[in-house]
Amino acid sequence: MNGQVAEMERDATQGTGGDNLAELCQRMAAQARSAARKLALSSGAKRNEWLARSAQALCERSGEIEAANALDVEAAAGYGLNAAAVDRLRLDARRVDAIAKALAEVAALPDPVGEVIAASRRPNGLEVSQVRVPLGVIFMIYESRPNVTVDxxxxxxxxxxxxxxxxxxxxxxxNKALHRILADELVACGLPEHAVQLVPTTDREAVGILLGLPQFIDLAIPRGGESLIRRVVAEAKMPVMKHYQGLCAVYVDSAADLDVATRIIVNAKAQRPGVCNAAETLLVHREIAPRFLPGAARALGDAGVELRGDEAARAIVPSMIPAKPEDWDTEFLDKILAVRVVDSIDAAIGHIARHGSSHTESIVTKDLAAARKFVAEVDSSAVIVNASTRFNDGGELGLGAEIGISTDRYHARGPCGLRELMSSKWIVIGDGQIRG
Incomplete structure (x- = not known):
């Protein structure tokens, strides 16, 4: 580390008033770097204590959180948020309780710090091991999802x-209410008070400043709309973990159970339409379409979903709105579903390859060979057989909470939990060996 960075770390522990935006961001980043070094040396028991205390505090101070959230929900119309976005924003006692339970689930997971990935003894007697270590400082940028603050x-x-x-x-x-609770418990547990910081300004320039501080920040994770993610990728001087869109598809094969397929597509589209693992496209094998689409359309309509079909789908369900070419490439994040009839499983896989975003795809079928073909040939972060796309989620897949779903191929892909936030280092122990 150069002298300037070390000096800023020392300054960060003291803090100054009256900072301009650049000074504020640099001070926060330096504070985070200093905190990261201390946190990496803390015990797993101490970090779990913070998680447990934070979970309890969230429940005890739920009224405080809901009152703050009510101010945000009241102002939502002024920001032009649609119904799905307001749903992502809203917190009630049930959702606060779910957030607290997610903390308890994370606490119950094995401590990844220092976990041995591999170990061996070399012929020359060297003891070699690869162990997990923290990445360092993570900059998380997200939109109207306050639960992400805690996760x-x-x-x-x-x-x-x-x-x-x-x-x-x-x-x-x-976010301020949630962060206040988390920060209070950090201090109470004796962990670094700057281990979790919330950028206190909504000025977009702050994001750009922080993205330009790779000497302090090791990884940026944007979680939100495509424009936000593309901006972060364009400006970041450090690695970025991301997905651009959640263009998820459900393919109903000729060998599908129609009732199962209907339940899956209604859940995948309508349970929470504003999230990235909600289905945006329904692909139906031509052989089964006349028997499947009328009932599925009724069930989706009852759930308030607008259907936009191709010519073949509309021939079966004339009430569908004609699909436009851009509908196959649109992440609606709303109760809108594009429907296409395909001639084969190969046509379905081809559609996904052309229009998908490598996020989540599902096949509904009783044909094992079709399921295996779909799993092998569809290149997405999660490929699901006979279940909703909504299961591509850290909590649902046993990771506890998640920090996001990555469609990158390096260094993490799919739901990103604890291990995806780790790096590794090699430890070599000898007794005097030298290389010849």
Whole structure:
């Protein structure tokens, strides 16, 4: 580390008033770097204590959180949020309780810090091991999803990483209330007070400043709309973990159980339409379409879903709106579903290859060979057989909470939990060996 960075770390532990935006961001980043070093050396028991205390505090202070959230929900219309976005923003006692339970689930997971990945003894007697270590400082940028404040903080602290959190203006009051509780418990547990920091301004320039500080920040994770993610990728001077879109498809094969297929597509589209693992496209094998689509359309209509079909789908269900070419490439994040009839499983796989975003795809079939073909040939972060796309989620797949779903191929793909926030280092122990 150069002298300037070390000096800023020393300054960060003291803090100054009256900072301009650049000074504020650099101070926060330096504080995070200093906290990360201490956090990496903390015990797993201490980090779990913070998770348990935070979970309890969230429940005990639920009224405080809901009051702050009410201010954000009231202002949502002024930001032009649609119904799905407001749903992502809203917190009630049930959702606060779910957030607290997610903290308890993370606490119950094995401590990844220091976990031995591989170990061996070389012929020359050297003891070689590869162990997991924290990445360092993680900058999380997200939009109107206040639960991400807690999920990201939990995963970062559990994995020994410091977090800088920058939520959207739509959730500012909620995020501040949640962060205040988490920060209070950090101090109470004797962990570094700057291990979790919330950027206190909604000024978009702050994001750009922080993305330009690779000497302090090791990884940026944007979680939100495509424009946000593309901006972060364009400006970041450090690696970025991301997905651009959640263009998820459900393919109903000729050998599908029609009742199962209907339940799956209704859940995949309508349970929470504004999230990245919600289905945006329904592909139906031509052989089964006349028997499947009328009932599925009724069930989707009862759930408030608007259907946009191709010519073949509309010939079966004339009430569908004609699909436009752009509908196959649109992440609606709303109760809108594009429907296409395909001639074969190969045509379905081809559609996904052309229009998908490598996020999540599902096949509904009783044909084992078809399922295996779909799993082998569809290149997405999660490929699901006979279940909803909504299961591509860290909590549902046993990771506890998740910090996001990555469609990258390196270094993490799919739901990103504790291990995806780790790096590794090699430890070599000898007794005097030298290389010849």
């Amino acid at each position: 990201a903080a939990a995963l970062c602290v559990k994995s020994g990483n410091a977090a800088i959190l920058r939520g959207g203006k739509e959730a500012l009051h909620s």
